[in-house]
Amino acid sequence: MAKYRLHYFDARGYAEVSRDMFHMAGVEFEDxxxxxxxxxxxxxxxxxxxxxxxxxVLEVDGEMIPQSSAIARFVANQFGYAGKTAVEKGWADAYADLYKDFLNEMKPWAMIAFGYPGQAGDRDELKKTSLDPAREKYFRLLTKGLEKSKSGFLLASGISYPDLMFFETTTSLNVLEPGFLGTDFPEVTAYFKRIGEHPKLKPYLETRPFQPK
Incomplete structure (x- = not known):
C-alpha cells in the first residue's frame, strides 16, 4: 500500500478537500x-x-505532487470520488474549474475578509460588488447541476471532489460572512447539509478542530 504524507499549514484551506477524501476512504495518511x-x-x-x-504538497511513496487541484484530482481518482464514467470524470473536472471561477470572482472581497496582508478596500462594498454577484451566479449553476443529476450531489453517481470544494469554501464563508448561505436557494442549502451529514464524512467533521478557514 502506498504511503501518503500531506503537507500544508495548520488550517483547512487548500488541503482540506484532500483530507476529507482520505478520511472518507478510510485510508491512512500523515497530516x-x-x-x-x-x-x-x-x-x-x-x-x-x-x-x-x-x-x-502530497507525498506519495516519496514522490512530491504540488498544487491543490492536482492533489484533489489525484486523491479523488485513487479513492473513487472523481466520477464513475469518463463523461462523469469530465464533469467532475468541469465543476472543479467552475469552483475556481467562483473563487476568482469573489477574490476582491476574499482578500480583505481572509486577512491577506497589504490589501486595501471596503469589505462591505466589495461584498456587494464581488461576493454577492458570485454567490448568485454559482448558486444558480449549482441548483441547475443538482436538478440534472437527481442524486443530491453534482454527479449522478454520488459525492465527488468538486462537491467537497464548494462545501469547504462555503463552510468558511458562513463563518466569515454570517448568513452567506441564506434561504433563497433551498436546493443549495439542502445540498450543503447533505454533504455535511454524509456518513463517510460526518465523523471527521465532528472531530476536526474548529478553524474558520
Missing amino acids: VRYNLEDWIKEGSTTKETMPFGQMP
Missing part, C-alpha cells in the same frame, strides 16, 4: 502541518523542499 511563522521566517529552507515552493 503534516506547518506553522506559518516558521514557513516565512528568514533563513527557513522549508520552501526549497517543495516542488513549486508552496503548499499543499
Whole structure:
C-alpha cells in the first residue's frame, strides 16, 4: 500500500478537500502541518523542499505532487470520488474549474475578509460588488447541476471532489460572512447539509478542530 504524507499549514484551506477524501476512504495518511511563522521566517529552507515552493504538497511513496487541484484530482481518482464514467470524470473536472471561477470572482472581497496582508478596500462594498454577484451566479449553476443529476450531489453517481470544494469554501464563508448561505436557494442549502451529514464524512467533521478557514 502506498504511503501518503500531506503537507500544508495548520488550517483547512487548500488541503482540506484532500483530507476529507482520505478520511472518507478510510485510508491512512500523515497530516503534516506547518506553522506559518516558521514557513516565512528568514533563513527557513522549508520552501526549497517543495516542488513549486508552496503548499499543499502530497507525498506519495516519496514522490512530491504540488498544487491543490492536482492533489484533489489525484486523491479523488485513487479513492473513487472523481466520477464513475469518463463523461462523469469530465464533469467532475468541469465543476472543479467552475469552483475556481467562483473563487476568482469573489477574490476582491476574499482578500480583505481572509486577512491577506497589504490589501486595501471596503469589505462591505466589495461584498456587494464581488461576493454577492458570485454567490448568485454559482448558486444558480449549482441548483441547475443538482436538478440534472437527481442524486443530491453534482454527479449522478454520488459525492465527488468538486462537491467537497464548494462545501469547504462555503463552510468558511458562513463563518466569515454570517448568513452567506441564506434561504433563497433551498436546493443549495439542502445540498450543503447533505454533504455535511454524509456518513463517510460526518465523523471527521465532528472531530476536526474548529478553524474558520
